[in-house]
Amino acid sequence: MNCSACSSRLAAYRDGDLSRADARLVSEHLAGCSACKALDARMRRVDAALTRIVLIEPAPDFTATIMAKIAAMPSPARRRVVWPWFAAYVFATWAVVAMLSALHVLNLSAIVGRIGGFAGQAGVALETLSRLGGHFHVADVAAIAVAIEIILLAVAATAGRKYLPRLGSALLGARS
Amino acid sequence: MPGDETLVALVLKGDTQAFAPLVERHQRGVVNFIHASVRSAEDANDLSQETFMRAYAHLRTFNPDLGKFSTWLYQIARNVARTHLGKEGRRPPTEDLYEDETIEQRIPDTRRDAAPDATLIAGEDEALVRSALTQIPEKMRAALALRYFNHLEYQEIADTMQVTLGNVKTLIHRGKAALARELSVEHPTGLLGASAPQEIRGRELLSL
Numbered sequence: 591m592n593c594s595a596c597s598s599r600l601a602a603y604r605d606g607d608l609s610r611a612d613a614r615l616v617s618e619h620l621a622g623c624s625a626c627k628a629l630d631a632r633m634r635r636v637d638a639a640l641t642r643i644v645l646i647e648p649a650p651d652f653t654a655t656i657m658a659k660i661a662a663m664p665s666p667a668r669r670r671v672v673w674p675w676f677a678a679y680v681f682a683t684w685a686v687v688a689m690l691s692a693l694h695v696l697n698l699s700a701i702v703g704r705i706g707g708f709a710g711q712a713g714v715a716l717e718t719l720s721r722l723g724g725h726f727h728v729a730d731v732a733a734i735a736v737a738i739e740i741i742l743l744a745v746a747a748t749a750g751r752k753y754l755p756r757l758g759s760a761l762l763g764a765r766s
Numbered sequence: 767m768p769g770d771e772t773l774v775a776l777v778l779k780g781d782t783q784a785f786a787p788l789v790e791r792h793q794r795g796v797v798n799f800i801h802a803s804v805r806s807a808e809d810a811n812d813l814s815q816e817t818f819m820r821a822y823a824h825l826r827t828f829n830p831d832l833g834k835f836s837t838w839l840y841q842i843a844r845n846v847a848r849t850h851l852g853k854e855g856r857r858p859p860t861e862d863l864y865e866d867e868t869i870e871q872r873i874p875d876t877r878r879d880a881a882p883d884a885t886l887i888a889g890e891d892e893a894l895v896r897s898a899l900t901q902i903p904e905k906m907r908a909a910l911a912l913r914y915f916n917h918l919e920y921q922e923i924a925d926t927m928q929v930t931l932g933n934v935k936t937l938i939h940r941g942k943a944a945l946a947r948e949l950s951v952e953h954p955t956g957l958l959g960a961s962a963p964q965e966i967r968g969r970e971l972l973s974l
Contacts, residue, residue: 646801648797652814657789660822
C-alpha cells in the first residue's frame with residue numbers, strides 16, 4: 591500500500607469501516623511510514639480537539655422570546671374548507687341569480703346572446719388570423735417566435751435578478 | 767413526551783403552544799450548529815431565533831414523509847447561517863481586541879517549555895479551533911458541526927445536507943485535514959506541530 595492509498599483510507603480505518611484485509615494493510619503501512627503516521631496522529635488530534643469543544647448554552651429566554659414573537663405571527667395552521675358553508679355559498683349565489691332573473695333585473699337570455707356574439711366575433715378573428723398565417727412561411731413564423739422568446743427572456747432575467755434572490759430566501763431555499 | 771412530528775401536526779391544527787417544546791428540544795443543537803459558522807455567541811443566538819421563526823412561518827411546507835423534523839430544521843439553520851455569512855462577505859470579521867488587551871495576551875503561549883505536552887490541544891486553545899473552523903469551506907464545516915456538535919449519524923448528515931453517504935465521509939475527512947492545515951498555519955509551532963504535508967493540500971483542492 592502506498593501513501594496515497596493509505597491516507598485516503600485513514601478515516602475509514604479509524605471509523606472501523608475497512609475490511610479486515612484493508613485494515614491490516616493500513617496498519618502495516620502506518621508502522622513503516624513516518625509521514626502517514628504523522629498524518630494519522632494529526633487527524634486524531636483534530637478529532638480530539640473537536641470532541642473537546644465545549645458547546646454553548648442558548649440564551650435563558652430563548653424559548654420565551656420565540657413564543658412571544660410567533661404570537662404576533664399568522665398561524666401556520668392549515669385553512670380548512672368548511673363544506674356546509676361552501677355549499678350554502680354556492681346555493682345562495684344561484685338563488686340570487688334566479689331571483690334577479692325572475693324580477694327581470696337580470697336578463698339571462700341577453701347575457702347568453704352577448705356571450706354567443708362575442709364568441710362568433712372571436713371565431714371570425716381567429717379565421718382571419720389563420721388565413722393571414724397561410725401567407726407566411728414556417729421559417730418566418732419561427733424566427734419571429736424566437737425573437738419574441740429572446741426579448742421575453744431578457745425582460746425576465748432583468749426583473750428576475752432583482753427579485754429572485756428575495757423570492758428564493760422567502761421560499762427558504764432549503765436546497766443547496 | 768410526544769415526538770417532533772406529532773408536535774408539528776398539533777401546531778398545524780392551530781395549537782401554537784405546541785411549538786414551545788420543539789424549540790426547547792432543538793435550541794441547543796441549532797445554536798451550536800450555527801456557532802460553528804459565526805464567531806459571536808450572540809449572533810449565533812439571534813440567527814437561531816431566526817431559524818425557528820422561519821421554521822414556524824413555513825411549517826406547512828414540512829413533509830414528515832420526506833424526513834425528520836430535525837433534518838428539516840438544520841437545513842433551515844444552514845441556510846440562515848449561509849445567508850448571514852453572505853451578507854457579511856465570505857470571511858467573518860476578525861475579532862477586535864479589548865482596549866487594554868495586547869495581541870500577546872490573545873494568542874496562547876505554546877512554546878515547548880510553556881506547554882509541557884505539546885501534542886495536546888489545551889482547553890484555552892478552543893478559541894483557535896473555533897476560529898479555524900470558521901475559515902474552512904462551508905460544506906466541510908457543516909458536516910463537521912453536525913457530526914461533532916450535534917452528534918448526528920452519517921446518514922442523518924447526508925439527509926440534512928442532501929448529499930450521499932460517501933460524500934459525507936469525504937467531507938468530514940477533508941474538513942479535518944483542512945482544519946489541521948488551518949491550525950498549523952495559524953499556529954506553526956504549536957497545536958499540530960509542523961504544517962500539514964503537501965499531499966493533503968493537493969487533495970484539499972479537489973472540490974466535491
